[in-house]
Amino acid sequence: MDFFDNALDKAKEAIDIVSKKTSEVVTAQKQKFDIASLESKRSKDFEKLGEIYFSLIKNEEIEDAQTKALVEAIIQKENEIFQLKDELNAAKYQRICPNCQANISKTAVYCSVCGAKLEIEE
Numbered sequence: 001m002d003f004f005d006n007a008l009d010k011a012k013e014a015i016d017i018v019s020k021k022t023s024e025v026v027t028a029q030k031q032k033f034d035i036a037s038l039e040s041k042r043s044k045d046f047e048k049l050g051e052i053y054f055s056l057i058k059n060e061e062i063e064d065a066q067t068k069a070l071v072e073a074i075i076q077k078e079n080e081i082f083q084l085k086d087e088l089n090a091a092k093y094q095r096i097c098p099n100c101q102a103n104i105s106k107t108a109v110y111c112s113v114c115g116a117k118l119e120i121e122e
């Protein structure tokens with residue numbers, strides 16, 4: 001029965017090695033996930049810190065020549081975003097008159113410029 005016992009021991013050894021390797025892979029995967037999670041949380045903290053600092057500079061509570069250009073760039077982008085949203089919103093409630101190509105209200109029954117009767121838009 002020695003042969004059988006030896007074979008059993010070898011099989012057990014092989015299983016131990018495989019499960020050790022599996023556990024190492026699982027641990028490494030968990031560590032990678034933990035790192036990615038912490039990096040993501042850190043990025044959000046940096047973002048919050050940036051917003052607080054941005055407000056302080058924008059409201060002239062502190063002065064910082066080093067970040068002045070960046071603050072101005074953010075303000076400019078905010079203005080552009082506001083303008084684009086405004087245009088998008090306006091476009092939502094406007095249509096072009098098929099008769100005179102004027103910008104008119106989407107709900108108008110008659111064109112406010114040329115007086116043409118308008119079809120109801122879907």
Ligand SMILES: [Zn+2]
Nearest residue numbers: 097100111114
């Ligand atoms: Zn018209």
